[in-house]
Amino acid sequence: MDPFFVEPIARGGEYRLLTQSDLPIPDPDLQFKIVIVGDSGCGKTSLLSSYIRGSFPSEYEPTIFENHRAFLQDSSQQHILTVDLWDTAGQEDYERLRRLSYQDSNLIILAYSLAAKDSLLNIPEVWAPEILGFCVKTPIVLVGLKADVSKKEVHPEQAYNVAKSIGAVAHVECSAKQMYNVDQLFNACVNVVYNQHQAAAREAARDSKRFSKGHFRIASNSNNLATVGSEISKESRSDSCCTVM
Numbered sequence: 001m002d003p004f005f006v007e008p009i010a011r012g013g014e015y016r017l018l019t020q021s022d023l024p025i026p027d028p029d030l031q032f033k034i035v036i037v038g039d040s041g042c043g044k045t046s047l048l049s050s051y052i053r054g055s056f057p058s059e060y061e062p063t064i065f066e067n068h069r070a071f072l073q074d075s076s077q078q079h080i081l082t083v084d085l086w087d088t089a090g091q092e093d094y095e096r097l098r099r100l101s102y103q104d105s106n107l108i109i110l111a112y113s114l115a116a117k118d119s120l121l122n123i124p125e126v127w128a129p130e131i132l133g134f135c136v137k138t139p140i141v142l143v144g145l146k147a148d149v150s151k152k153e154v155h156p157e158q159a160y161n162v163a164k165s166i167g168a169v170a171h172v173e174c175s176a177k178q179m180y181n182v183d184q185l186f187n188a189c190v191n192v193v194y195n196q197h198q199a200a201a202r203e204a205a206r207d208s209k210r211f212s213k214g215h216f217r218i219a220s221n222s223n224n225l226a227t228v229g230s231e232i233s234k235e236s237r238s239d240s241c242c243t244v245m
C-alpha cells in the first residue's frame with residue numbers, strides 16, 4: 001500500500017516559497033487559508049516550521065495559536081499565491097480557541113503521528129466530527145507525521161482506510177525532522193485550493209455569460225434577479241470555505 005495518494009483535485013503544479021526580498025506583487029484574488037489540526041504533540045508546529053523556515057524546532061513548546069503567511073510562486077511563474085497557515089493547539093484546554101480558527105478556511109490539514117496509533121484513531125473519533133461540525137465542504141488532507149521514527153505504530157493500510165472513511169482528498173506521510181515529503185504535502189494542499197478556486201472562477205464566468213444572454217437559472221423576472229445573483233456568489237464561496245457562527 002502506497003502511503004502517498006492524491007485525488008485528481010490535489011494534482012497539478014509545484015510551488016516555490018518566496019522570501020520577502022524576491023517578492024513580486026501577489027495576485028489579490030489568490031489568497032487562501034489552510035488550518036492544521038490534530039492531537040497535541042503529533043508534530044504540527046514542527047511541520048510548519050520545516051516548511052516555512054526550513055528548520056526543525058529544537059524544543060517542544062505546546063502551541064496555543066500561531067499564524068504564518070507564505071507567498072508561493074507557481075511553476076509557470078504566472079501567479080503569486082498568498083497562503084495563511086494557521087497552527088492550532090491540539091490540547092483539549094484550547095478547544096474553544098481552536099474552533100474559531102476554522103472560520104473561512106479553504107483546506108484543513110488533519111495530522112496524526114506515525115509514532116502514536118491513538119492519534120490516528122482520534123481522526124475519525126475526535127477530529128473529523130469537530131471539523132465537519134464547522135466546515136462541511138472544506139477539503140481535508142490527511143498527513144502522517146514523524147515518518148522517520150524506527151518504530152511505527154501505524155500501518156499505511158490503516159491510514160489509507162481512515163483517509164477514505166473521512167473523505168480526505170490526499171494522504172501523505174512526512175517527516176519534518178528529515179524534510180521528507182514536506183514540499184510534496186504543501187504542493188498537494190495548494191493544488192487543491194488553487195484548483196477549487198479556478199473551478200469556481202470558471203463557474204462564475206459561465207453564470208455571468210448565461211445572465212448576459214438572458215438565461216436565468218432560478219427566476220426570470222427582474223425582481224428576483226438580484227437574489228439569484230447573490231445566491232450564486234454565496235454558493236461559490238461555500239464550495240470551499242467554511243463559516244463558523
Ligand SMILES: Nc1nc2c(ncn2[C@@H]2O[C@H](COP(=O)(O)OP(=O)(O)OP(=O)(O)O)[C@@H](O)[C@H]2O)c(=O)[nH]1
Nearest residue numbers: 040041042043044045046060062063090146176177
Ligand atoms: N522524530 C520526529 N519527531 C518530531 C517530528 N516532528 C515533531 N517531532 C517532535 O514531536 C514533539 C511535538 O512536536 P510539535 O511540532 O510541537 O507538536 P504539535 O502537534 O505542534 O503539538 P501541540 O502544540 O501540543 O499541539 C517535539 O518534541 C518534536 O521534536 C518528526 O518529524 N520526527
